[in-house]
Amino acid sequence: MSDLTVYGNVFSQPTRSVLTFCRLSGIEHTHKDLNFLKGEHMSKEFTLINPFQAMPAIVHGTFNLWESAAIVSYLADAYNVDNQWYPKDFKIRARINAYLHWHHQGTRGSIVNYLVAKLFAPKFGAPELTEETEAPYKAKLEEWYQTFTWLLSETHYVARTNMPTIADVFAYNEVFNALPIMNLDAHPAIKAWFDEISAVPIIREIGQEAQEVYRKFLA
Amino acid sequence: MSDLTVYGNVFSQPTRSVLTFCRLSGIEHTHKDLNFLKGEHMSKEFTLINPFQAMPAIVHGTFNLWESAAIVSYLADAYNVDNQWYPKDFKIRARINAYLHWHHQGTRGSIVNYLVAKLFAPKFGAPELTEETEAPYKAKLEEWYQTFTWLLSETHYVARTNMPTIADVFAYNEVFNALPIMNLDAHPAIKAWFDEISAVPIIREIGQEAQEVYRKFLA
Numbered sequence: 001m002s003d004l005t006v007y008g009n010v011f012s013q014p015t016r017s018v019l020t021f022c023r024l025s026g027i028e029h030t031h032k033d034l035n036f037l038k039g040e041h042m043s044k045e046f047t048l049i050n051p052f053q054a055m056p057a058i059v060h061g062t063f064n065l066w067e068s069a070a071i072v073s074y075l076a077d078a079y080n081v082d083n084q085w086y087p088k089d090f091k092i093r094a095r096i097n098a099y100l101h102w103h104h105q106g107t108r109g110s111i112v113n114y115l116v117a118k119l120f121a122p123k124f125g126a127p128e129l130t131e132e133t134e135a136p137y138k139a140k141l142e143e144w145y146q147t148f149t150w151l152l153s154e155t156h157y158v159a160r161t162n163m164p165t166i167a168d169v170f171a172y173n174e175v176f177n178a179l180p181i182m183n184l185d186a187h188p189a190i191k192a193w194f195d196e197i198s199a200v201p202i203i204r205e206i207g208q209e210a211q212e213v214y215r216k217f218l219a
Numbered sequence: 220m221s222d223l224t225v226y227g228n229v230f231s232q233p234t235r236s237v238l239t240f241c242r243l244s245g246i247e248h249t250h251k252d253l254n255f256l257k258g259e260h261m262s263k264e265f266t267l268i269n270p271f272q273a274m275p276a277i278v279h280g281t282f283n284l285w286e287s288a289a290i291v292s293y294l295a296d297a298y299n300v301d302n303q304w305y306p307k308d309f310k311i312r313a314r315i316n317a318y319l320h321w322h323h324q325g326t327r328g329s330i331v332n333y334l335v336a337k338l339f340a341p342k343f344g345a346p347e348l349t350e351e352t353e354a355p356y357k358a359k360l361e362e363w364y365q366t367f368t369w370l371l372s373e374t375h376y377v378a379r380t381n382m383p384t385i386a387d388v389f390a391y392n393e394v395f396n397a398l399p400i401m402n403l404d405a406h407p408a409i410k411a412w413f414d415e416i417s418a419v420p421i422i423r424e425i426g427q428e429a430q431e432v433y434r435k436f437l438a
Contacts, residue, residue, distance in 0.1 A: 051369070052321075063310055063313075065313050065314070065317060066317055067316070067317040067320040067321055068320075069316070069320050070313055070314075070316035070317035070319075070320050071313075071317075073312075073313065073316055074309065074310075074312075074313035074316070077309035077312070077313070078309065090293065090296035090297065091282055091293075093292075093293075093296070094282075094284050094289055094290075094292065094293035094296070095284070095289075097286070097288070097289035097292055097293070098284060098285055098286040098289035098290075100289075100320070101286040101287075101288050101289050101319070101320065101323065102271075102286055104320065104323035104324050105323050105324065105327075105328070108324075109324070150270070
């Protein structure tokens, strides 16, 4: 048994990014699924691991850590990772980190709130969005399409690298979950990038696992 | 002349965090001030350095980079930094990075929008907040006080370290700018932490420079 445990559900975009990084880097780990619909992320046991009660979190030996991008960076140090996804070249890492810091307000801030308000909140009793209440979310997403297209324009990857990196994986996972509210056909550069990342076998595999959970959730 | 240039205004919290990190780590740099009131961050010249037109950004030799926390991490690599503010111990760095990733939505998300809506937007023609429009901002700030107090409860520092780190500097700079809308007296743990960080000579010095700009802006 590995001394690294990753806690979280494949439905969670950042959990998927951490699991994907482990698999892409050959980092042995135990994945402990958390059923968030049953509130397992709020259990006493998990709260000791991440008092924020957010997914993912890891325990490595006796060391606990949360925040997906910090976890990736930690694992790269702990397991001496130097691959295309998170190369040791510190200029490339800097560009990856710059994207990952922008990602919170830039990508997640533009997508996740809309996704929750449009698809998930009504399942828990919130009113359906109206044309009027949906408008500000739509405007923000439109702005994101423009910015993201520009981001991709330099090298075709989000961190201005010559190959896809873990930054692309983080961005990809957000778009993946948000496909029901997106229209990638109207944004060919984003669509081409999305399809390219989708085609990476390990990413496709984890995507299929997520799809299963997603289908059940939206059913 | 140094081959490192830091672009930004001391009024900008993340710019101050990068400048503070340089001074605390003895990293020689040229500081190129950007007068954002005159729109200098939107100039053609600066847009080439940071197409997002956001402060701070750096040019190191021929390498350009943005996003303050990614800049700190890059400078630590480039200048081989290993001090209390960003130690090489990768478990400590991981905790610092975890705070810095949380910081975007956690601290900035709870403070900056309120600050802008309450103090700055009305200076540029937006309506003053009413009791009703202010309520959601206030609620978010109240929640932040609770979370931040809890964050500090483990070791008295935001990244669960035994000494103040650059994570504390990032958090401190946000609180510093937001003092006019905050009530630290009601939150003694945050107040004690704030006063301790304030007392670090280099931090106090940069704070005084910021105060000057701030005073002119609010005048």
